[in-house]
Amino acid sequence: MIKEWLLLLTGMFVLTESRAQTGRSYTVFSPDRSTSFEVKTANGLLLYRFSFAGQAITRWSQLGLQTNAGDTAAGIVIKNKQEGRHTAQFPWPLGEADSITDNYNELVLSCSSGPTRFNVLVRAYKGCVAFRYELPDIYNGINCIKKESTTFGFEAPVTLYQYNQESVFTPVSIDTFTKTCDLPATLTNGKFFVSIGEANNVNYTKAELKRSGGPYTLAVVFPRDSAVQVAGAFSTPWRTISVSKTAIGxxxxxxxxxxxxxxxxKDLPDWIKPGKLIRAQLTTQSGLDCIDFAAKHNLQYIMYDAGWYGAEFRTSSDPTQVIPAIDMPKVIQYGKEKGIGVILYVNYVGLKAKLDTILPLYKQWGVAGLKFGFVDGLTQHGLTWLAGAIQKVYEAGFILDIHDNYKPTGLSRTWPALLTQEGIRGDENSPDAFHTTVLPFTRFLAGPADFTFCYPNAKNQFSKNLKVSRGQQLALTVVYFSPLQALFWYGIPADYTNEDEIEFFKLVPTVWNETHYLAGDIGKGISVARRKGGTWFIGNAAGLDDWHATVRLDFLQKGKKYIAIVYEDDAEKNSIRKRSIPVKKGDQWPVSLKGKTGEAVIIQPME
Incomplete structure (x- = not known):
């Protein structure tokens, strides 16, 4: 890893000054100078403008906080600045690629508003920026942040893909929408595609975007907390703006x-193992059957979901006690013999009461991981508790999946046992093909998601849950990234006699060496290629309407011959058919899909 900090960099940062009511202006550029974030004061307000490729993406928009000690968004003076450069690369074996490059230029502005002092930190990357507020001390009596004054203003109407938690997506113009929208929020004017997001939320409230009083302007709001409590030096989560000229970008x-x-x-522990799981019914025999199924089909875990210790929302249900229908020691021991881990669900009611008790107990039992259910991912109290719980689970040696309204803000970097989370409308909630082809451009920009796949079998088509074809179900396991994938969510092992159809689930990995988004448009279609070792996997999925695209296989190794195995819908038989095609680097792959369908492809080198 290389890390370099340089102060007062010549040529990387621009300092300009104008007279009248506008104070000095500070601009930080990305290392490649394609992206800039300019900050100035005007009429006592702290304003910023974000630009990319020589074009302003936001107009002048507001920065600042309102605290119990006063409005730090008014009467602001910039007292000092610091500048630096950071160059690094770190391995990330639990991700979509082997390593992550982290190159940015940083600007830190020391500001004051009356007696209140605060800092604005800005990091400029190629195509994106991140900024946050720091309260370095509380000498002046600040104990809460009443609101952020952060806004995101645009010059003209843009379309926002509005959603909240696990809802559907609704495209709406930002000058007319009346609800709030979760982060990350995706917007477009047809020329640029913008994502506004949040990172490193460990002790804040859940922020959302709401239409502001200004034209074409969104503001950060706190829908559930009237204020954020602070104590001592305090940093807000990062606010991020990313921009691309294409949706897939x-x-x-x-x-x-x-x-x-x-x-x-510390280094990544060996016990953190990504994988796939099947959910067991609440009996001993189902657990044993699922372990056999998992071993046969290259799954790494089984899960006992809600109910294994009683009714999940009752305070009388005890997550240290197993219902009589399950012989937990027998199941866990059998899983160890077969190399299959057991994950246990615990509801928020039980977690709040007994987290510190169940962690050492489950370690004695031999449990591999936990799934948190119905947590509070909406308030400062809930998110602060969750960050502490994630750390405890990691330090206790369990992998973790958090369900329901919680969405990621990058905490897996600090506590890598957090493999995935829900915060998504998965197969449990019957998403349609518009939804499935909006997700790669929205929620998945925040991080992994547990989609709870419900693949059909001979006895159950799961028609209530599935609004897309079987081929699309296969394809989405490539398109959607999650180090821990829940497959066969409502299925029973004995019912999966369609071995040829589910073969792809046996072969698909959950973490990757390399990833390329090949083609796609929001809600219309998506094509993604990912590599594991020497094998490539491609997922192609169509929205509600037919989708056609051509992708080039430029990611293949030059001079090698490959065979592509295609898993596609067989509409006549309501099944999956396979075909093989020889391919090589540079070939054009035609994607021609009926609405709501998909195809999954495995490309392997010829021996």
Missing amino acids: LHDFSQLYLKLNPAAS
């Missing part, structure tokens, strides 16, 4: 949140 920033979190205090 937004994927270049899918690892930004990891970069904005501190690294883990």
Whole structure:
């Protein structure tokens, strides 16, 4: 790893000054100078403008905080500045690529508003920026942040893909929408695609975006907390803006949140193992059957979900006690013999009451991981508790999956046992093909998501849950990134007699050496290629309408011959058919999909 800090860099930062009511202006450029973030004071306000490729993406928008000690968004003076450069690369074996490059230029502005002092930190990367506020001391009596004055203003209407938690997506113009929108939020004017996000939320509230009073302006709001409590020196989460000239280009920033979190205090432990799981029914025999199924189909875990210790929302249910229908020691021991780990679900009610008790107990039992259910990912109290719980689970030696309304902000960089989380409308909630082809350009920019796949079998089509084809179900396991993938969510092992159809699930990995977004448009279609070792996997999925694209296989190694195995929909048989095609580097691959369908492809070198 290379890390370099240089102060007062000549030529990388621009300092300009104008007279009248506008104070000095400070601009930080990305290392390649394609991206800039300019900050100035005007009429006592602290303003910024974000530009990319020589064009302003935001107009002048506001920065600042309102605290119990006063409005730090008014009467602001910039007292000092510091500048630096950071160049680094770190391995990330739990991700979409082997390593992550972390190159940025930094600007730190020391500001004051009356007696209140605060800093604005800005990091400029190629195509994106991140900024946050620091309260370096509380000598002046600040104990809460009443609101952020952060806004994101645009010159003209842009389309926002509005959603909240696990809702559907609704494209709406930002000058007319009346709800709030979760982060990350994706916007476009057809020429640029923008993602506004949040990173490193360990003790803040859940922020959302709301239409502001200014034209074409969004503001950061706190929907659930009236204020954020602070004590001692305090940093807000990072606010991020990423921009691309194409929709698929937004994927270049899918690892930004990891970069904005501190690294883990130790090397990645061997016990953190990504993988796939099947959910067991609440009996001993189901656990044993699922272990056999997992061993046969290259799954690494089984999960006992809600109910294994009683009704999950009752305070009388005890997560240290197993219901009589499950012989937990027998199941765990059988899993160890077969190389399959057991993951246990615990509801927030039980977690709050007994987290410190169950962690050493589950370690004695031989449990491999936990799934948190119905946590509070919306308030400062809930998110602060969660950050502490994630750390405890990691230090206790368990992998972790957090379900329901929680969304990632990059904390897996610090506590890598957090493999995945929900915060997504997965197969449990019947997403349609528009939704499945919006997700890669929106929620998945924040990090991994547990989609809870419900693949059909001979006895159950899961028609309530599935609104897309079987081929698309296969394809989405490549398109959607999650180091821990839940497959066969409602399925029973004995019902999966369609071995030829589910073969792809046996072969697909969950972490990758290399990833390329090949083609796609929001809600219309997506094509993603990922490499594991010498084998490539491609997932192609269509939205509600037919989708056609051509992708080039330029990622293959020159001079090698490959065979592509295609898993595609067989509409006549309501099944999956396979075909093989020889391919090589530079070939053009035609994608021609009916609406709601998909195809999964494995490309292997010929022996």
